[in-house]
Amino acid sequence: MLTGELVTLRPVTTADLPLLYDLMRDPATWLSASDKPLWPIPFAAFKEMYAKRAADEEAEFSIEADGVLVGRCALFGFDVLSRNATLGISLIEQQRGKGYGRDAVGVLLDYGFNKRNLHRIHLDVLAGNTPAIRSYLSSGFVEEGRLRDAAYVAGGFDDLVVMSMLRTEWLARL
């Protein structure tokens, strides 16, 4: 559907759900996929969550590489007046470090700015997640500040790093 150099972004299918369910319940990826504390989410509730995202016209994609599901990514929280949205991505653990994340983010930015006419795309990421921060910076995101102790994860507080890209910055990179 949307293709990058390494990955394809396509709609989430029912067949994807068991693997995405396992991905979400991984404590290390939970926070990037949910705004709730880690809890034993039943599969039925997980399916409902995905059905709701599809109905809300949020842009939820499965990420495929060489025909294999490697993760999911999304633009959500669309502000139709100010023309911005939030970017989120999570990759299955064995598929990290292969450039899929960065490629998928590029495809998603192109979709957001060109297909959805966004002015700004933003995200927040745990300060402790340095590989993700490095990847976002290399994609062209700009750090805008840190929400101090705004997250509680694995027994302690962590900052959330706020990053964004403006449409003008995206165009300048092409």
Added chain:
Amino acid sequence: MLVDGDLTLRPVTEEDLPARYAWTVDAQTHLIADSRPLLPITWERYLERSAGRPSSPDNELYTIEVDGRRVGHCQLTLFDHLARSAMVGITLAPGERGRHVGRRSVRLLVDHGFRDRGLHRVWLGTSSDNIAGQRADRAVGFVQETLEREQSWVDGRYVDEMRMSILRHEWDAVQTRASADADG
């Protein structure tokens, strides 16, 4: 009730609704208080919307009174029970700004949040245009954390937004300084 001399934060009542409605549809108040679009919302629709967002432990709504006169409203909301944080919001009626009612109300809410609600962090969002608001928030002890570029479309142009916060240990230090000043 949260009280500081002549200033009181009390629970909202039905009698507050007409005044709150008037502030909601006042374009200038709306500009300061709300980054959502200004809508031609009817009184009936406003009542419906208010009923859908009642005061609750996770959405503390207060009316601000000075000497028994209603001058605005404020809230402690968006509780994150895991990270123990919540957001402060405040709206003052036209003509009530510039008299430190805002900062005194925010101080009461922050103190309540740390003392009674066990919070670790209290935060707020404001437009970078709202210089008076930022000055008041800094006077309370809030620290600027972000400058979110062109985040909101307001009155024909993009403006930057910022988030500010105060952590429990910072509030404790503010209190210690205040009581030392009172003693000295």
